[in-house]
Amino acid sequence: MARKLKTYQTSLGFFDLAIAAPSMKAALEAWGADSNLFHQGAAKESVDPDIVAATMAKPGVVLRRPVGSAGSFGEHAELPTDLGDPGPTKATCKSKARTAKQPSSRPIDKAAERKAALAFEKGQKRRERERASEEAARQKDRERRQQAVDKAQAALNKAEQEHAKRAATIQTEVEALEKRSQAEQARWDKEKGRLEAALRRARG
Template sequence: MARKLKTYQTSLGFFDLAIAAPSMKATLEAWGADSNLFHQGAAKESHDPDVIAATMAKPGIVLRRPVGTDRPFSEHAELPTDLGGGGPTKVSRKSKGPKTKKPSSRPVDQAAERKAALAYEREQRRRELERAKEEAARQKERERRQQAVDKAQAALDKAEQEHAKRTAAIQAEIEALEKRSQTEQARWDKEKERLEAALRRARA
């Protein structure tokens, strides 16, 4: 059964944010808040009929408007144009708000609430599917990179083994040549000694 949605509102940076969500926790996650704005008094449940209508039309989607204004909430809001110089204008706009907007002026439409709750769940499933798709792509990239690393490591290991094999063969050849050199030196020493003895006898 779809959970009933509520409209929550806060101000972050240059924008007022609003969203229709089933809980404060889901709201904070959607806003990307790293602290509990509700406990800090920076966020609250909205009872403004216009804000509720806007968020219920797009449940689960963060809507924005320039901070300090009473413009309609939308997915893509422009930056405030009166930063730093619009104090009186903001006050005059805000002073009209409570007189024209009463939480009880619009009857609760249970069918619309159910529709919004179902739309929110669809939006959540869409987001989860997107996250799963992104995670699958990241996993595929990690596997591709690991395969490349394994291939490079295998090539290095094979080259090291071949190098060790060739080095051992060269070392064996060196030892064999050294042995032949020693044998030849011993033979020559004997031959030289015999020939020198014969030379001495001839001279005598």
């Protein structure tokens, strides 16, 4: 059964944000908040009939309007035009506070609420499928890269073994040549000694 949606509102950067979500946690995730704005007093549940109607029409979608304005929420909003103003006066703040505290006179449409909740749940499942598909693609890419790494490592290991084998063969040949060289030097020393002795005898 779809969970009942509530409308939550906050301000981030240059915009007021609103969303219809089943919980504060879901709202924070949709806003991309890295801290609990509700505990900090920076976010709240909204009962404004216009805001509730706008969010329920697009459940799970973050709606925006320029920060501090009283305009309607939408998926896209222009930047506020009064950023250089000194800010709201006390009278304006009191007026807004009184307006915010007024209870909604619009009757609650249970059928619309259920429809919005079902739409949110459907959208959430779609987003979960998209995330799962993206994660599967990333996992496949990681496996492909790992296979390439394993193949390259195996080729390097094989080349190192072949090099070690050839180096060992060359070293054996070097040692054999060194041994032959020493034997030849010993033979020559002996032969040279014999011939020099014969030369001395011949010279008398």
